Amino acid sequence: MKIQTLISNQAAIIRPLQSQTPSRNWSLSETKELLSSVWVQGFGLFDDETLIGICILRVIEDEVEILELAIDHIHRQKGFAQKLWNHIQGAHAKATFFLEVAEHNNPAIKFYEKIGFTQIHRRDNYYGAGKHALVYTIRPDRK
Numbered sequence: 590m591k592i593q594t595l596i597s598n599q600a601a602i603i604r605p606l607q608s609q610t611p612s613r614n615w616s617l618s619e620t621k622e623l624l625s626s627v628w629v630q631g632f633g634l635f636d637d638e639t640l641i642g643i644c645i646l647r648v649i650e651d652e653v654e655i656l657e658l659a660i661d662h663i664h665r666q667k668g669f670a671q672k673l674w675n676h677i678q679g680a681h682a683k684a685t686f687f688l689e690v691a692e693h694n695n696p697a698i699k700f701y702e703k704i705g706f707t708q709i710h711r712r713d714n715y716y717g718a719g720k721h722a723l724v725y726t727i728r729p730d731r732k
Contacts, residue, residue, distance in 0.1 A: 595631030655688040
C-alpha cells in the first residue's frame with residue numbers, strides 16, 4: 590500500500606470511488622478543477638496500481654476541510670481509512686480539521702468519532718429536503 594498525491598489528470602480514476610459514497614458526487618470537470626486548485630490537496634491510497642481510497646482536502650492556512658474521504662467498498666473495515674487519516678494528520682499536525690457528513694451515514698460518523706472528531710453543528714436540508722449534514726471538528730490539541 591502506498592499513499593500518493595492526486596493530480597487533476599487523475600480525476601477519472603476517482604469517480605468510481607465517489608460513486609460508492611452517499612454524498613453528492615462531483616462531475617469529472619468539478620473534480621479536475623478541485624485538484625487543480627492551490628487550496629486543494631488530494632491523496633490516493635493505492636494497492637499496486639489500483640486506487641482503493643481517496644481523501645480530498647481544502648487547506649487554508651491552519652484550517653483543513655475534509656471534502657471527501659472514501660474507501661472502495663470491498664476494502665472497507667480493514668484499517669485503510671485510518672491509514673489515510675494518519676497520513677493526512679501527519680501532514681497537517683497543527684491544523685484544525687472540519688468536515689460535513691450525512692446524518693444517516695453511520696459508518697462514517699462512527700469512524701470520525703473514533704478518531705476524535707466532535708460534532709459542532711447540524712445543517713438542515715444540506716443535501717436536499719430532509720437530508721441533513723452534521724458538522725464535525727477536531728483541533729490540534731485533541732488529536
